Amino acid sequence: MEEKRPRTRVRERAEEQSATMDTTQQAAIRSLANDLHRLNQSVMKAVEEGLSVELVRSARHHSGNGCWGDLLVPVIVRTER
Template sequence: MSKPNDTAPGVQPMATAEVIPMSEPFGGPGKRQEVETLIRRVADTLHRLNEQIEAAVKAGATVELMRRSRIHNGSGQWGDQMIPIIRMAEQNDRKD
């Protein structure tokens, strides 16, 4: 399904799960396959999360993701762990 481009003029939209090539950064060819599998899992999970965020917004919630922590592996790689901040729309249809 095509969506309108809501990026600012002159700004390229971000590609999903864009991987920057590096020369054997994770300990050799065997380890690289394992890392690529894990990256695909993260990308798939993120895609499903984005679908759920869209559904929640359409239902009346405001959803913001905020970094909870940053983890490091001791070899220079890191990853952000996120938590959702949810705000619900005011209910104006109360009958007093």
């Protein structure tokens, strides 16, 4: 039996926030939401395998027009089994 995983609502939250965006921005948000969903699944799998995972901002990307985004790196801690 598969263990029930927490629901992160990444896709739903992205859709709610993108309602006032143009189509290109909405496509970028959908892509980001899909990638975040896969990342969250990978984090949960790593945790189930005995690793602690923390995502830490490593840099901030600026577009030059006032927009920015955080870039992340994982910090992994292995626990003894």
